[in-house]
Amino acid sequence: MILIIVLMTVGCDQVSKELTRQKVAPEAFIPVIKNHLILTNVENTGAMLGFGHDFPPILKRFLLQALPMLLLLIMLYRIMKKPNTNLFLIIAFAFVIGGGLGNLIDRIAYGSVTDFFQIRLGILRTGIFNIADVAVTLGVIMFIFLIARGKKLAI
Structure with a gap:
C-alpha cells in the first residue's frame, strides 16, 4: 500500500509538471476559477518559496538533493519495516515520501522544481x-492530526 501511494503521488506529480512545462508559458497567468485558482509555470531553483535559490551549487546539491534523498530513503525503510503501524500514519508517510520524491526528481533532472498553482482568496x-x-502538506496535516489525538509517531 505504501508503494502504491508513493508511486501514484510521484506519477501524478510528474505528469502534471510535464504537462505544465509543455503547455503553459513561463510566468503565465491563467485564471482557472476566476482569480482564485491561478495556473502558471514557474521554475523554482530553491526550496519552499525559493529559499536557498542563491546558495552555492555544492551547498544546493547537498541541502536540496543529497540530504532529502537520504531522509526519504530512511523514512521509507523505517515505515516498511515497522509491523502493525497505524494505517493513517502509513498514509501520511507515503504522501510525504511521494511528494518529496516528486520534487527531488525535478531537482536532479532539471535543476529546479516546476510549480504551477496559486490560490488567491481576497488578501490571502x-x-x-x-x-x-x-x-x-497533506501528509504533515495528517501527522498533526495524529499528534493532536494523542498518537505516538515513533517510527
Whole structure:
C-alpha cells in the first residue's frame, strides 16, 4: 500500500509538471476559477518559496538533493519495516515520501522544481506550488492530526 501511494503521488506529480512545462508559458497567468485558482509555470531553483535559490551549487546539491534523498530513503525503510503501524500514519508517510520524491526528481533532472498553482482568496495568497507540495502538506496535516489525538509517531 505504501508503494502504491508513493508511486501514484510521484506519477501524478510528474505528469502534471510535464504537462505544465509543455503547455503553459513561463510566468503565465491563467485564471482557472476566476482569480482564485491561478495556473502558471514557474521554475523554482530553491526550496519552499525559493529559499536557498542563491546558495552555492555544492551547498544546493547537498541541502536540496543529497540530504532529502537520504531522509526519504530512511523514512521509507523505517515505515516498511515497522509491523502493525497505524494505517493513517502509513498514509501520511507515503504522501510525504511521494511528494518529496516528486520534487527531488525535478531537482536532479532539471535543476529546479516546476510549480504551477496559486490560490488567491481576497488578501490571502499561497506561494506557487505543485502536486508534490500538496502531498507533503497533506501528509504533515495528517501527522498533526495524529499528534493532536494523542498518537505516538515513533517510527
